[in-house]
Amino acid sequence: MRRFVLLTLVLVLKGTGLLAQNEHVLDSVLLNEVVTYAPYKKYQAGAKLESIPSAQIEIGQSAGLDQLLTRFTPIYFKSNAGGLSTIRVRGTAPDHTSVNFGGININSLTLGHSDFSRVPVYLFDGVDLQYGSSSAVNGSGAIGGAVFLGLKSNWTEGARIKATISQGSFGEQLYGTKIYVGNGKLESVTRLYYFMLKNDFSFTRPSDGLEFDQQNAMIENMGVIQEVNYKFSSKEWWKTAIWLENDWHQVQALMSSHPESVPNETLDNKHIRAWSEYENREHPLQYKGGIGFVHDMQVYDANEVQKIGTNRLIAEFEAKQDVHAGFGYKFGAKYKYIKPDVYAYSSDVIENEQSAAFYLSSFYTPLTTLKLSLNLRQEIVSNFSVPFTPSFGAEYRLLLTNVAVLKLTGNLASSYRIPTFNDRFWPEVGNPDLNPEKGMNYELGLQYEYCSSFLQSNLKVNGFYMDVKDWIEWRPGSIGWEPENRSRVISRGVEVQANNDFDFRKVNLNFRVNYSFNPTEIKEDQILDLVGKELIYVPKHVGNAYLMAKQGAWSTFVNVGYTGKRLADHSGSAKYPDGTVLDGYTLMDFGLAKDFKVKEQNFKLSLAVNNLPDKDYQNQPDYAMWRRNFRLTLSSDLNFNKYK
Amino acid sequence: MKKLLKLLPFFLAAIALFSSCSDDETEDLFPSELTQGAYIVNYGGYEKATSSITKYDYEADKITEFYYQLQNDYAEITSAPQFAYNYEDRIYLMNNAPDNVVVLDPLFVAQDTLTTMVVKPRSCVGYGDYLYISCWGPNPDWVDLPNSYLLKYNVISGAVEKLALPGGPEDLQIANGKLYAALNYKQAIAVMDLSTEEFSYISTPAVSTSLVKDKKGNLYVALISSYKHTATQTGLGFIDTNSDELTVYELDNVSTSYASTLAISKDQSEIYVVAASYDAEWNMVGGVKVFDIASKNFKASNLVSDITGINGVSVNPVNGDIYVFISNGSTTKGNMQIFNAEGNKTNEKTVGAAPALAIFLD
Numbered sequence A: 001m002r003r004f005v006l007l008t009l010v011l012v013l014k015g016t017g018l019l020a021q022n023e024h025v026l027d028s029v030l031l032n033e034v035v036t037y038a039p040y041k042k043y044q045a046g047a048k049l050e051s052i053p054s055a056q057i058e059i060g061q062s063a064g065l066d067q068l069l070t071r072f073t074p075i076y077f078k079s080n081a082g083g084l085s086t087i088r089v090r091g092t093a094p095d096h097t098s099v100n101f102g103g104i105n106i107n108s109l110t111l112g113h114s115d116f117s118r119v120p121v122y123l124f125d126g127v128d129l130q131y132g133s134s135s136a137v138n139g140s141g142a143i144g145g146a147v148f149l150g151l152k153s154n155w156t157e158g159a160r161i162k163a164t165i166s167q168g169s170f171g172e173q174l175y176g177t178k179i180y181v182g183n184g185k186l187e188s189v190t191r192l193y194y195f196m197l198k199n200d201f202s203f204t205r206p207s208d209g210l211e212f213d214q215q216n217a218m219i220e221n222m223g224v225i226q227e228v229n230y231k232f233s234s235k236e237w238w239k240t241a242i243w244l245e246n247d248w249h250q251v252q253a254l255m256s257s258h259p260e261s262v263p264n265e266t267l268d269n270k271h272i273r274a275w276s277e278y279e280n281r282e283h284p285l286q287y288k289g290g291i292g293f294v295h296d297m298q299v300y301d302a303n304e305v306q307k308i309g310t311n312r313l314i315a316e317f318e319a320k321q322d323v324h325a326g327f328g329y330k331f332g333a334k335y336k337y338i339k340p341d342v343y344a345y346s347s348d349v350i351e352n353e354q355s356a357a358f359y360l361s362s363f364y365t366p367l368t369t370l371k372l373s374l375n376l377r378q379e380i381v382s383n384f385s386v387p388f389t390p391s392f393g394a395e396y397r398l399l400l401t402n403v404a405v406l407k408l409t410g411n412l413a414s415s416y417r418i419p420t421f422n423d424r425f426w427p428e429v430g431n432p433d434l435n436p437e438k439g440m441n442y443e444l445g446l447q448y449e450y451c452s453s454f455l456q457s458n459l460k461v462n463g464f465y466m467d468v469k470d471w472i473e474w475r476p477g478s479i480g481w482e483p484e485n486r487s488r489v490i491s492r493g494v495e496v497q498a499n500n501d502f503d504f505r506k507v508n509l510n511f512r513v514n515y516s517f518n519p520t521e522i523k524e525d526q527i528l529d530l531v532g533k534e535l536i537y538v539p540k541h542v543g544n545a546y547l548m549a550k551q552g553a554w555s556t557f558v559n560v561g562y563t564g565k566r567l568a569d570h571s572g573s574a575k576y577p578d579g580t581v582l583d584g585y586t587l588m589d590f591g592l593a594k595d596f597k598v599k600e601q602n603f604k605l606s607l608a609v610n611n612l613p614d615k616d617y618q619n620q621p622d623y624a625m626w627r628r629n630f631r632l633t634l635s636s637d638l639n640f641n642k643y644k
Numbered sequence B: 001m002k003k004l005l006k007l008l009p010f011f012l013a014a015i016a017l018f019s020s021c022s023d024d025e026t027e028d029l030f031p032s033e034l035t036q037g038a039y040i041v042n043y044g045g046y047e048k049a050t051s052s053i054t055k056y057d058y059e060a061d062k063i064t065e066f067y068y069q070l071q072n073d074y075a076e077i078t079s080a081p082q083f084a085y086n087y088e089d090r091i092y093l094m095n096n097a098p099d100n101v102v103v104l105d106p107l108f109v110a111q112d113t114l115t116t117m118v119v120k121p122r123s124c125v126g127y128g129d130y131l132y133i134s135c136w137g138p139n140p141d142w143v144d145l146p147n148s149y150l151l152k153y154n155v156i157s158g159a160v161e162k163l164a165l166p167g168g169p170e171d172l173q174i175a176n177g178k179l180y181a182a183l184n185y186k187q188a189i190a191v192m193d194l195s196t197e198e199f200s201y202i203s204t205p206a207v208s209t210s211l212v213k214d215k216k217g218n219l220y221v222a223l224i225s226s227y228k229h230t231a232t233q234t235g236l237g238f239i240d241t242n243s244d245e246l247t248v249y250e251l252d253n254v255s256t257s258y259a260s261t262l263a264i265s266k267d268q269s270e271i272y273v274v275a276a277s278y279d280a281e282w283n284m285v286g287g288v289k290v291f292d293i294a295s296k297n298f299k300a301s302n303l304v305s306d307i308t309g310i311n312g313v314s315v316n317p318v319n320g321d322i323y324v325f326i327s328n329g330s331t332t333k334g335n336m337q338i339f340n341a342e343g344n345k346t347n348e349k350t351v352g353a354a355p356a357l358a359i360f361l362d
Helices: A004-017 A023-034 A054-059 A065-072 A420-426 B002-019 B023-029 B067-071
Strands: A048-051 A077-079 A086-087 A095-101 A124-133 A145-150 A157-168 A172-183 A185-196 A203-205 A211-213 A220-235 A234-248 A264-280 A286-300 A305-323 A327-342 A353-367 A371-379 A389-400 A404-417 A437-451 A457-475 A480-504 A506-519 A520-524 A541-551 A554-563 A585-598 A601-610 A630-638 B038-040 B052-057 B062-064 B079-087 B092-095 B100-104 B109-114 B120-125 B130-135 B147-156 B160-164 B169-175 B178-181 B188-193 B199-203 B207-213 B219-224 B235-240 B244-251 B262-264 B272-277 B284-292 B303-306 B310-315 B323-327 B335-339 B343-354 B353-360
Touching: A054 A065, A054 A124, A065 A077, A065 A086, A065 A541, A172 A630, A203 B284, A220 B235, A220 B244, A327 A420, A420 A480, A506 A520, A506 B062, B038 B323, B038 B343, B052 B343, B062 B343, B079 B353, B092 B120, B100 B120, B109 B343, B130 B169, B147 B169, B147 B343, B169 B219, B199 B244, B207 B262, B219 B262, B262 B310, B284 B310, B303 B323, B303 B335, B310 B353, B323 B353, B335 B353, B343 B353
Parallel strands: A095 A145, B120 B169, B169 B207
Antiparallel strands: A048 A124, A077 A086, A124 A145, A157 A172, A157 A630, A172 A185, A185 A220, A203 A211, A220 A234, A234 A264, A264 A286, A286 A305, A305 A327, A327 A353, A353 A371, A371 A389, A389 A404, A404 A437, A437 A457, A457 A480, A480 A506, A480 A520, A506 A541, A541 A554, A554 A585, A585 A601, A601 A630, B038 B052, B038 B353, B052 B062, B079 B092, B092 B100, B100 B109, B120 B130, B130 B147, B147 B160, B169 B178, B178 B188, B178 B207, B188 B199, B207 B219, B219 B235, B235 B244, B262 B272, B272 B284, B284 B303, B310 B323, B323 B335, B335 B343
16 A cells, blocks of 8 residues: 555656756656666666557557557557567667666567567566666667566555456457566466467558558467565565577568569567566675576577577676665676577587676756766677777756746767677678677656646657667678678657646546657768768658546547658669659558446546558558558456555 | 462462471571570579660670560569570570579560479470470478489470489580489589489589580580589599580589589680689789690689689680670669670670570570
8 A cells, every 4th residue: 555655646646846956766666667677767867768658558558559659659660560679769679779677678689689579568567768878878779779578566465356358350360468466475377378360451552552461470479477475574685587488480471472572481589588686775885696597489480490599597686775865876787698509500600609788877866956977888798899888978957947848958979789699600791800889878858747637738849860880781792681880870860758647527638749850861881972961761750649538437539640752772662763752641540448347446447449540551562561440449447466 | 381380479488488387497487686685684683673684786796684574575584594595596595593594585585384283493404395494393402402403394285294303403505315414402413314213323522513515425524513512622623425424624613603603715715613712911813814725724813803702604616706794783783794705895884683694695
């Protein structure tokens, strides 16, 4: 109950804007409560971080993380209809966004990135985003951004069972349950889900206007996260989470292959991700230590001979101290032992790899209106050289009234990415002498918060300039396709995000707007024709708006998203000789939900209509996308807690 | 005589009728001034829809990008063309993902699409009424390719027949009544007797890709390294098609590209081989090695060196010019460097993404 009161208090305080003056309280309480493994904001003044609201997570719980972020953030995903979806934060490549679960970056060590369509929203309580470089905090790969997948600690006393059944168009089914059992000190949380999508939607082929049913695009994913948590005291606990994931899908057939040449290729991915962490806050010098294990395995077309996998052991120790309210520091070290299991690698070339990262972070508030932060990181990798990575941030409060706060924020952050195992060790063409990619991110923002009895508003405007050197690409080399440090890329732009809560006659309205303007430029390249051109699959304009209304047990939402024109290649076509341009598109979703009780237990029935205008569009050339589709979801929250 | 004069219109009509079935009609439909040129096949990328055909009118020194699209009402080549072949006034594109064989007329206007039994088509060769198409088949293990085959396609009736050929057949050539298939997943050249359709094999020290034929009917084959089938020797193989004996002329770092990596000069004196070598700073750089057929040696100086992204080479059979194809990636335009028969660079053109080979129409 105390926890509930505390959370409520935090939310109320946040709403009234008072926390703007005491952000370290917000950082250390809210984030640790909602996202167990993401206590990262406190030491990154001026960095742009965002939490996806729980109401939006609930709307997106039946799908992959890509669909959630596409709808509710200004981030573009290059995707097809559920089979492969890769993130592009601020014009960077998929390898340039780290995806963190506990102390684990779940990005593939062989490919370098994650398929966001296979990160199930259902399993997580919180999703946080960091825009811009953060390698000094999050390590290799966090050049464009970082995503944090969070689990909420409940310290259940009794039992609680949540269950969700969802049925949708094109044979979509989701079955999920979350089972919480505990005595207030020892807690077990089991989260299970099964997702299936036949994906036999119909599409009209643009080249000839013929209509077909999509073939060979089926998806079947399942996963479980088992948590075991023990609380020694309110300031000392041990938490363990094991995430098992088994994802299978058919590689979506192209529109042009229908109806006679439809291939049937499959991808099977299995993952074991485990993270166990002990944390002690009893003393002024607080500390925590964690260990983890990751097993990733991908099999293409059921060909067991050609496995592509890695095994990782991770250990991390961190200590921190808030010397006083205006100054604190933390330091730590992270060790990784990686053993690849890739059919093509020779053990003469790569048997294993070890790395150790050492970091120091601090914040300092020299004035009541000014907060500064500094992060330093040096990673050491066996047989590879990694640059020293600092970042510096500042927040300055320009205005404070009873109802409004205006802040100026700024951040300078260097970043790096160690080349993937494939980049370095693929037979014959891998290059162990590749340089790490290096980025520099400059960020300047304004944040305005307003709070009155009927309106709480938050407006952020951020400008950024990112310079990434030694960008690695696989291109034809001397005897075949080879990875090379080829390009220098500039990505810059402006992001605007607004979040408004209105209370109007028992109706609560939440209105959010996101917009990103993101031109990119290839500044240097060995291919001179590319210099001065924009990157492919980076729309200049991405925006969305979300409106939710809630009255009593009823709630409804509508969201509209716009994805602007983008280049699909630099090679062009007869229509676009300088590069194929994909048309922009606007999509609209609508939902309606009702909460109700049965024997004092909570239930919710919701209906969602996606792509309401039945828009025919392509995210990638020749890949059909879903037209109008429906989803009906029944959720229950059976709470047998001692304290509800 | 009067009777004969009365019959004159009939004779004239008969002459007109019979003459309409001659080659002249093809000539009329596809006059040389419209068709003559080099057609560069730009592979693009697997499932990337960036493939294209670039027409190069070498007489007028004129490039026409996206020629296929312009000739087909802006329709894109949605599959990546692995190979192109001109046979009996038809051009055949071996396309991958989706897999098919597209049949074009000499103006590159699509006439037909063959999909029956076509799975991962690689190359083809024509003989009589048949086109033999090498296919890697479904569910490849990428080790031995046990399910690969030749597809025997009757260009008249359209009938197809599968001839099992494990080992990943790549380039095909016909010589001395036999079909030769370079195998990319087996250290051998498959030899099929065209009358019996029975296979025999010539052992090779490495897997192979490109095959070219000289005017005597003997073959040259590119022997390349492979991490699944470790080579004991790489280089240029010579096959005497009378004895089916192989002679290997060793050369390191022969290109593993599936583009046209071998070409024979117009005067049949040299073989051009796409291969890499180390520069003064020990960086591996691509180039075109020249094999002198008379002396059976590689020349000390390359036709061209220090080219990153070199992908293939073709020889213009009309003027002997050598076209070297440079790929800048699957989504970026490529380049074609042009050398005269003496090996002097005379021109350079921008072509489509990942240029792989050229076919020549007259």
